[in-house]
Amino acid sequence: MRFLPLLGRLAALALTACTLAGAAHAEEPLKAGFIYIGPTGDHGWTYAHDQGRKAMEAKFAGKVKTTFVENVPETADAERVIRDLASKGHKVIFATSFGYMNAMDKVARQFPKTVFMHATGYKSGKNLGIYDVRTYEGAYMLGVVAGKMSKSGKLGVVGSIAIPEVVRNINAFTLGARSVNPKATTRVIWVNSWFDPGKEREAALALISQGADVLMQNTDSPAVVQTAQEKGVFAFGWDSDMSKFGGKAQLAASVLNWEVIYSQEVDKVLKGTWKTTDLWYGVKEGAVTIDNFGPAVPADVKKLAEERRDALKAGKLHPFTGPLKDNAGKEMVAAGQTMADADLRKMNAYVEGVEGSIPK
């Protein structure tokens, strides 16, 4: 089912009409609903989720029918869209942005027989599960490539919104780079938006003019890769391959594979064995990997990145292994320790090597 991407409230209206029309069949497939923060054509976060949705639906051909609503703002609209999906017989609902958390929590209580899965949040309940991908493992692998490829040792990150997830990615990227070039430093420019190609370009230009020669972004459009291509510096695909927008500039891409989680959870719902979960899948589970290496990356750098990937996969490598200090000199992780998931989830300081401070 494909909806015209309108504002959330219109999408909800359209949904009502479409689902009513299809509600007459006796043996219906399981209905799974997806709520996206951005457009499915963003080539980043929402695109990756939508690829996962499609792959999952194909895997359960005939048994599962999916519906998605895109461009749902993280406001009261979200609650209305979620409730609408639930009341129209969707048995499992995936909400793919942090800001849907309270709405999911509220609606989950009202529909105890429906399974709710919320990405990147921290509130769970009997029928409300949490899932996320260890995007920082992807950022770490990109960092290794960045550290090898940067001539100036100055890396730039276009940050979206300063929440722990994004800070963690910036830190992991920096740690990856410093593991191969201890002098590498990272500058961050926040655009305070998940999706504004123009502003992402402006931030990238600012970083380049200040000497950064390898860029990473935690925003959702390919504008940074495109700008890097234009200015002759390097960048990475984030959440999915972006080489179409800068074949020479893209060194590699951190690719998310949400299908792993979607198939696993939908399978449980189909079998009636679903229980509340708190999933945080990484390289090990196949939910994130480094791929789509560009022509500028020499074979030895590619090999190194793949070795790190294999080490992450085998559980031999943890990006946040002590001794680790924040950029004010305070200890974050003691020598010989790795950071616990609980601490990773609330990370709110830059590691040594990142310049500046996190906006308050």
Add this chain to the structure above:
Amino acid sequence: MIEYLVPVLATTLAAATPLVFAGLGELVTEKSGVINLGVEGMMLIGAVAGFAGGLHWGVAGGLLCGALAGALAALPFAFLTLSLGTNQPATGLALTIFGIGLSAFVGQYFVSQSLPGLQPLIIPGLAEIPLLGPVFFSQSWVVYLSWLTFAWLAWMLARTRWGLILRAVGESPEAAHAIGYPVTAIRYAATCFGGAMAGIGGAYLSTVYTPLWVQNMTAGRGWIAVALVVFATWKPGRLMLGAYLFGGMTILQLHAQGLGVELPSQLLAAVPYVATIVVLVLISRDRKLLQLNLPASLGKPWIGN
């Protein structure tokens, strides 16, 4: 200092160009007494049409397609508000929502494509002037086009018969009608012109600035353009100033972050709107100021003939 200043200023001019086009267009529309809040939607329609045109006919073709699509998008708005007398702000909002949906629908075929973009057109001689050269004379030709458009419009509004008629229609459609001007036709033309300009602004984004199509790529620039017209008190010169001021603030803030200077960026993002409200309050307090600046019949339906 200079090495920081040049990129900030040069990027500002390029970044503010969509605001200049869309803002000037809306200014002409409002001068005729019509307020069209559909700028964001028309920009998006222009952006997607511009991208489609750009794929086949390059940047110039893309801008033309954007202009055409923007004007066409303004047409139903003009019909509803001018011929049927519907509420202008409400109809404009509907146009924005329609534009977001339509552009996304059409644009789904373009999501994985990229255009080559545009090299700056360096003006020989002038580009060598220190500071001014790299800032003003090493831009893409579309930026120069925005200055020409501004100069032409400012001259037309202030100095020509056409400008006078347009303003007369915006001030008092009854009087203009009484002396025989086709008020509705003129308002149609002004509204479509505003749409065409918004379309060019959108097409600039999708073919020159970030030469790709992604849904919602204008990200609120249409609203800033609407706010700019009020901020500029319906004067083209002030509109240019406002566009560069608002554009510059964003760029400055990004550069400051890179240099480790902390500015409250969320607050800065709200400045265009706050400044607009302040200007509105100031001119509304004084009847004379209001009468001097605001087109007297702005937003009021007028059905004659």
